[in-house]
Amino acid sequence: MIRDITVMGGHGRLGRPDLVRKIQFNMGDVISIVGPTGSGKTTLINDIELFANGNTPSGRQVLFNGVPAPIEYRDDPSRNPIALITQHTTFLSDMPVDAFLTTHAKVRGGNPEDITRLAQEAIDFANELTGEPLAAESRMTELSGGQTRALLIADAAIICSTPIVLLDEVENAGIHRTRAIELLRRYRKIFVFVTHDPRIALLSDARIVMKGGRIMDFIVTDEHERAFSIKVARLDDALASLRDQLRNGLRLCGTELEGVR
Amino acid sequence: MKLVICAGPATTGKTSVLRHAARKLLEQGKQVAFFKLDVQFAEEDEELARELGIPTRKVYSGELCPDHCGVMVLGDAMEWAEREGAKVLLVETAGLCLRCSPYVDHGLGVVVLEATSGMNLPLKIGPMLSLADVAVVTKVDRVSQAEREVFRARIMDVAPDVTIREVNALHGIGIDPLVDRILATPDAELPMQLRGNPPVGTCTICVGKKDIGWQAHFGVVRTLENQVFYRGE
Ligand SMILES: Nc1nc2c(ncn2[C@@H]2O[C@H](COP(=O)(O)OP(=O)(O)OP(=O)(O)O)[C@@H](O)[C@H]2O)c(=O)[nH]1
Ligand SMILES: Nc1ncnc2c1ncn2[C@@H]1O[C@H](COP(=O)(O)OP(=O)(O)OP(=O)(O)O)[C@@H](O)[C@H]1O
Ligand SMILES: [Mg+2]
Ligand SMILES: [Mg+2]
Ligand SMILES: [Zn+2]
Numbered sequence: 341m342i343r344d345i346t347v348m349g350g351h352g353r354l355g356r357p358d359l360v361r362k363i364q365f366n367m368g369d370v371i372s373i374v375g376p377t378g379s380g381k382t383t384l385i386n387d388i389e390l391f392a393n394g395n396t397p398s399g400r401q402v403l404f405n406g407v408p409a410p411i412e413y414r415d416d417p418s419r420n421p422i423a424l425i426t427q428h429t430t431f432l433s434d435m436p437v438d439a440f441l442t443t444h445a446k447v448r449g450g451n452p453e454d455i456t457r458l459a460q461e462a463i464d465f466a467n468e469l470t471g472e473p474l475a476a477e478s479r480m481t482e483l484s485g486g487q488t489r490a491l492l493i494a495d496a497a498i499i500c501s502t503p504i505v506l507l508d509e510v511e512n513a514g515i516h517r518t519r520a521i522e523l524l525r526r527y528r529k530i531f532v533f534v535t536h537d538p539r540i541a542l543l544s545d546a547r548i549v550m551k552g553g554r555i556m557d558f559i560v561t562d563e564h565e566r567a568f569s570i571k572v573a574r575l576d577d578a579l580a581s582l583r584d585q586l587r588n589g590l591r592l593c594g595t596e597l598e599g600v601r
Numbered sequence: 602m603k604l605v606i607c608a609g610p611a612t613t614g615k616t617s618v619l620r621h622a623a624r625k626l627l628e629q630g631k632q633v634a635f636f637k638l639d640v641q642f643a644e645e646d647e648e649l650a651r652e653l654g655i656p657t658r659k660v661y662s663g664e665l666c667p668d669h670c671g672v673m674v675l676g677d678a679m680e681w682a683e684r685e686g687a688k689v690l691l692v693e694t695a696g697l698c699l700r701c702s703p704y705v706d707h708g709l710g711v712v713v714l715e716a717t718s719g720m721n722l723p724l725k726i727g728p729m730l731s732l733a734d735v736a737v738v739t740k741v742d743r744v745s746q747a748e749r750e751v752f753r754a755r756i757m758d759v760a761p762d763v764t765i766r767e768v769n770a771l772h773g774i775g776i777d778p779l780v781d782r783i784l785a786t787p788d789a790e791l792p793m794q795l796r797g798n799p800p801v802g803t804c805t806i807c808v809g810k811k812d813i814g815w816q817a818h819f820g821v822v823r824t825l826e827n828q829v830f831y832r833g834e
Contacts, residue, residue, distance in 0.1 A: 389746065390774060397772050415765075417750045424746040433720045433748050444747050447754045495747050 342421050342503045343367055343405050345530065347388065350399030352380065352554030358400070360555045363548065367503065370531045372541045375550030381534040382427060384550065385506040388532070389424040398553065418449025423500035425492045427508045429485035437463065437483075437491065438476040445499045458498055465494035465523065469515040471587065489513040493520050497527065504530045511537045518576070539576045542569035574599075602682060603689040604708030604789035606671075608696030608729050610722075613715040614739035616645045617770035618779070619691050623653055625773075625780045626689055634687035636660075636678045638667050638694040638703075645693060656685040667694050668701040669799075675705070676791055689783060702728035704796045707789035709782065715740045716752050716767070723756045728797045731760045735782060742769045 344366045349358030365371055373381045380398075387400045391409035394401055402409070404421070412419040433440060441459035450458055460476070467473040469490040474483055483491065489512070496505055505524065510517045510533065521543065524531065533540055541547050542565055549557040561569075578596040585592055605622075609615050623633045637645045637659040646657035658681065662670035671694055682690040694703050704710030712733040714722060717740045723730055730736060736756050741749050753765050764782070768775035805818040815822040 386742075395777055396774055417753065426745045428745045431748060432717050432744055433751065435720050435751075440747075440751060443751045443754055447750045492745055492747060499747075 342530075345388065345504065346403040346406065347384075347555075348401040348403065349555060350387075350392075350394070350396075350401070352398070352552045354552065356552070356554060358398075358555035360548070360558045363555070363558055365504075365530045365532070367530060368528050369546075370525070370533070370544045372544040372547040373532065373534045373550060374536070374541055374547050375556075379550040380553035381550050382508055383553065384548070384555070385424065385508060385532055385534055388504075389422050389506060417447045420448075420500075421502050422504045422506060423496035423502045424506045425489070425496050425508060425510075427512065428492070429488050429513055431480035431483060431488055433480050435480055436477050437474060437480055440480055441495065441499060444495060448500055450499065462491070462494040462498040465498055466490040468523065469493065469520050471514075486513040486515045490515050490520075493524070497524055501527075502529070504532075506532045506534075508534045509536070511535060511540065516580075518573075518580070539569070539572050542566070542572055602679065602687060602788055603783060603786055604679065604692070604705070605689065605711060605783055605786075606692045606694065606704050606708060607711040607713060608694050608703050608733075609713035610715075610718070610726070611695065613713045613718070614737075614770040615693050615713045616648070618711075618713055618737050618739060618768065618776065619693055620649060620652070621770065621773035621776040622780050622783065623649065623655060623691060625776060626783070627653065627655070629780075629784075631688045631784075632686050633689045633691060634658075634682040634685050636682070636690060636692045638662060638671055638674070638692065640667055640695055656682070656687065666698040666701065667696060668698050668703045671703045672795060675793070679789070679791060690789075696729050699725065699727050699729060701795075701799055702732045702797045704732050704734075705789070705793040706796055707787075707793045709734050709786045710796065711735045711737060711779070712763075713737045713739060714756070716744045716749055720752060720755050723752075723759045730756070730763065732796045733760070733763055735764045735766055735779065736760065737770075737779060738765060738767045739770045741767045741775075742771065 344364055347363045349361040351357050373384055375381050383398060387396050387398055388402050390396055391413055392400045392402050393408045438459050441462050442455050445455045445458045463476055470487050474487045510520055535541055542561060544561060546558060546560045548555055549559065581596045582592055607615050607619055626633050633655050635649050635655060635657040637643045640662050643659050646659040649655060650657040660674055679690060696703050710733040712730050714736060716738050738752060749767060756765055766775060766779050805820055810818065815824055
């Protein structure tokens, strides 16, 4: 059982040390990682996913319940406590979606009787996030960028079903990101979101600030931020509604912006 | 001396993997020599000699299949590496022939596959995979975690006893366990034998008979209807 993970600071791109030397994530925490493009956000979640132990370019160390990851985490995907949803928006595997999901469910130690049901659940989950639904028999390589991200999120939630989920820029592919986070947060896990989005950052208990490959700061979301996060959500919903109208070929009239201040 | 024979399709990252492994071996004070076996063009020997200052050599197999050529020259290569004072000889081979495999009964056999190659590759390379000790999967930075894990499953379907090591060979991430495995391998010594069985007999094409159609040949012939699926040993 994983109770917590700890990132012990290493160094940034030019060898200068991470300013925050130790960050602990407890079960149930939602943490964001923010910072300019190229600042090392992806590198930090990759360190977690690789069970870094001073052997990645950042020199960081990641501890699980206070100790380095046991070898099974790395060698047996069914024991791996982490699901990572990468920034990739294309698949390279030339397989049908359902074959891919059932194979992955097997690898992740899914119960043989459950595998077909799990694959179908994952497809249904993905289709809650996409505009145009994807079909079980579509080839993975044919999926759009948004469908790819949606399927990866569904795969992480349903097929991997791990205690730790790392999500790299959910906002990036035009999927329903608030819906995605809503669905994910039904499960009690450690969530780490790399994001540029104020709404997602304010949903989090705290955020890690990156720059030049270094961990610069750890900011706990305070009362004041929580209070106005409601307003941010309203503004974001208004924009989302405009986005939907645009996608559906409507002319925009802007009424939803009237109440927003 | 430890012997590592590393095979894999073109541009999968064999040199990148061996470069990181060599660097880590040198850091541990092990003298390394590098030997490249290719069909007609290779510059790894010059690159690695320049970058790491280690003894390197290459041989072109030319009109021979590289695995066939390997059988001919590996003994000489081991003697050369011993004379150079190497404690580990890293051999990189194109291993183009998917019927044979270059591994020998001594030393470590390593196949390098790329995660970006499509899910059927493990099914296509026969004994190059099934007779290896370790399958290194490179370019994991280019695919999602889910694809990486499904690729692992495809390898395990074909070669359940092969140890799988996923790496990012650009940054050398994941190379340490491979280095540990190299160091844990017993020393290789001549005489050695190929692990796999070479193809049956000599064919008439090998001796220069170019006519198309089995009717024009004798010895080992095959018709279209007579197909066997070869999985390696
Ligand atoms: N992104 C990424 N690129 C890689 C990785 N490994 C190798 N490459 C790139 O793939 C290309 C081929 O790598 P090499 O190491 O030369 O491959 P090789 O198998 O030795 O190739 P040949 O000897 O020519 O058959 C180079 O451009 C490498 O930088 C990896 O793990 N990730
Ligand atoms: N601690 C580090 N040590 C060495 N290299 C690093 C470190 N952090 C980041 N880098 C390198 O910097 C580059 C950019 O990092 P990364 O991709 O993590 O940025 P990012 O914040 O995710 O950017 P984006 O917002 O564009 O996705 C990469 O090539 C990465 O390898
Ligand atoms: Mg990134
Ligand atoms: Mg090479
Ligand atoms: Zn051959």
